[in-house]
Amino acid sequence: MTGFGCVDFDRDRASYVEAGVIRTKGDDFNERLNQIFSGVHQLVDGLEPDAVAIEQVFVARNASSALKLGAARSAAICATFERAPELAEYAPRAIKQAVTGTGAATKEQVAHMVRALLGLKVELTADASDALAVAICHGNSMQLQSKLARMGGRS
Numbered sequence: 001m002t003g004f005g006c007v008d009f010d011r012d013r014a015s016y017v018e019a020g021v022i023r024t025k026g027d028d029f030n031e032r033l034n035q036i037f038s039g040v041h042q043l044v045d046g047l048e049p050d051a052v053a054i055e056q057v058f059v060a061r062n063a064s065s066a067l068k069l070g071a072a073r074s075a076a077i078c079a080t081f082e083r084a085p086e087l088a089e090y091a092p093r094a095i096k097q098a099v100t101g102t103g104a105a106t107k108e109q110v111a112h113m114v115r116a117l118l119g120l121k122v123e124l125t126a127d128a129s130d131a132l133a134v135a136i137c138h139g140n141s142m143q144l145q146s147k148l149a150r151m152g153g154r155s
Contacts, residue, residue: 002036002076003127006047007118009139016118018047019128029068033075040079051086052077053138055130058092088138095130098137 001024006017022039024032044052054077057070080087093103100113111129114120117136124132 001125001127002039002072003125003129003131004040004043005128005130005132005135006043006049007132007135007139009143012143014117014136014139016120016132019124019132021125021127029071033071036072037075037079040076041082044080044083049084051088051138051142052080052084053088053090053134055095055134056089056091088141090134090137090141095133095137098140099133 002022003019004022005019007014008017009015022036022043024035026032054073057066057073077087090098096105096110097103099105099117100109102109105113107126107130110133111124111126114124114129114132114136115122118132
């Protein structure tokens, strides 16, 4: 599964647009990569985001799992090239820090804060919640950069 999440920012306020997972089927790894590529491509075509943010790959204990995760991540990134003008990457700890205030937050804490920040009453899958956390992290980062740029222009 590959989680996705889309938020809209109006000044400092994030609002929920869409979230979910792309579920792949079958045993053929290359076909599953193609399903991820196609799913992300359709999402980007439909949502027309201003930016795409993705979680950086963490080093896993199992080299085979890390390679597969990297391939899936690459398929998702490649699917965004035509439509998304900006691609950002964030480390897992930075995402947790941005959403919960601590880089050591649990998945449950991240999910709780995502729901609270977006005013959601429904439960989300862990993958969708994580994807929304990445989107919130990126939006907050862009807001901060914008504020700093405006402050830097003052005498």
